[in-house]
Amino acid sequence: MITNDAIILGMLAVILGFVFHTASSDNRFWKRFYRFVPALLLCYFLPSLLTTFGIIDAHESNLYFVASRYLLPASLVLLTLSIDLKGILNLGPKALILFLTGTLGIVIGGPLALLLMSVFNPDLLNGNGPDAIWRGMTTVAGSWIGGGANQAAMKEIYEVGGQVFSAMVAVDVIVANLWMAVLLLMAGNAKNLDARRGADTTAITVLKDRVETMQRKHSRNPTLQDLMLIAAVGFGITAIAHGFADVLAPWFQANAPGLSRFSFTSPFFWLIVIATTLGVIAAFTPAKKLEGAGAAKIGSVFIYFLVATIGTHMDITALRDSPELFLLGLIWMAIHAGLILLVAKLIKAPTFFMAVGSQANVGGAASAPVVAAAFHPSLAPVGVLLAVMGYALGTYAAWFCGQLLRVVGAG
Structure with missing residues (x-):
């Protein structure tokens, strides 16, 4: 058993490098392999x-x-x-409606799935211990609304036990990638689906042109100065967030201990909320220009290392011991999918908005661009745009979902 963290870090870096190298390979075998096995799944698995x-x-x-x-x-x-509120609004109300519908489906889907499953298996309502099912479900909510970062945030905020976390990571990855496969199939049949629904897709053409223009205007090769400024902003705001968290959490613990139920006494809760909030504020300052130099790409590198460390806590044999958790995840995803498909039909939205709105929630910035690019390569940044909004909302919405799960699961 290897215990040296430097060796483990190197192993994880090699694994990530291998996945990304093969995923972009022109080799016929790897092209066929990644047609069926998402790269993100391997980064966990x-x-x-x-x-x-x-x-x-x-x-x-x-x-x-x-x-x-x-x-x-x-x-x-x-x-x-990189969040661009004006750009998101310019996508039109249907894109935002479907994105927020997807978020709502996850927030209410978790508690509903737990309630439904508890009718057949009351043991799922197993109290308030660290390995309570509802606690584990909060990490899935974080992942499916935002991404790996929000998943880790919920793990710490709700003090999720290692056993249930391991099982829930497996549920998260497997169920989310099954749904992604369905979305990619829908992307291949988008014209037929749009025609059947009577959706107006002219806005998609306009969107393609606008995105391509934005890419040409803002992207640039990063200089050493750019990279150092990106590090300064990222870790500088992280330091500020740590500083406030170290003050706020003890203050609430001493003056309002009853608010521990809402995680106000958790330093990690404040760390994530403050970092996210300051990041959104920074998007309205000149720091936003760093996105053109690749700030989001560096942020994604950090996320993938986080995903890999989360993967080391995933024991794939846990699903063998707890198949009911896998069924719980499938019901949860079915509620999300059913709601977003229903709304898409009611408002006659293009399949593109439905698929990207859903994956921006469930898969985040790691896979939403993949689904968007399945419609057209130039639309990949639209997936990132909505996924970034998912990161911004993920901490808050997943925390609220956790409070609902607490009510259902802890009694």
Whole structure:
């Protein structure tokens, strides 16, 4: 069993490098392989094998702590720097309606799925301990509304036990990628689906032209100065967030301990909320120009290292022992999918808006561009745009979903 964190970090870096190298390869085998197996799934799955086969002991490693306390808030800052509220509004009301419908479906879907499953298996309402099912579900809510960063945030905010977290990471990854496969199939049949629904797709053409113009205007090769400024903004705001969290959490603990129910006494809660909020504020300052130099890409690098460390806490054998959790995840996703498909039909929205709005929630910035690009390569940034909004909303919406889950699961 390897215990040296430097070796484990190197192994995770090699795994991520291998996945990204093969995913972009022109080799016929790899093209066919990644047609069926999403790269994001491997970023979780391959590190999980290190734990499953006893090669490393993730619970004794400090890598997750470093990734969650330093890389996570910095990534949230860098990803929210690119948020463009005007650009999002210009997508039209249907895109926003479907995105927010997807968020609502996840927020209410979790508690509803838990209630439904508890009728057949009352043991799922297993109280308030660290391995309570509802606590584990908060991490899935964080992942499906925002992404890996928000998932890690919910793990710490709701003090999720290692056993249920391991099982829920497996549920999250498998169910989310099954739904992504469905969306990619829908992308291939978008014309027929749009015609059947009577959706007006002229806005998509305009959108393609606008996105291509924006890309040409703002993208540039980053200089050393750009990269240092990106690091300064990301980690500087992270430091500010840590400083306020270290003051606010003890203050609430001493003066309003009853608010612990809402996580106000958790330093990690304040760390993530403050980092996200300051990142959104920074998006309205000259710091926004750093996005053209690749701030979001660096934030994504941090996210993938976080994803890999989360993967080391995933024991894929946990689903064998708890198949009911997998069914719980499928019901939850079915509620999200059913709601967003219903609204898309009612407002006659293009399949593109429905698919990207859903994946911007469920998959975040890692996979929403993949689904968007399945419609047209120039539309990939639209997936990022909505996914970034998911990062901004993820912490708040997932926390609220956690409060609903607490009511259902803890009684």
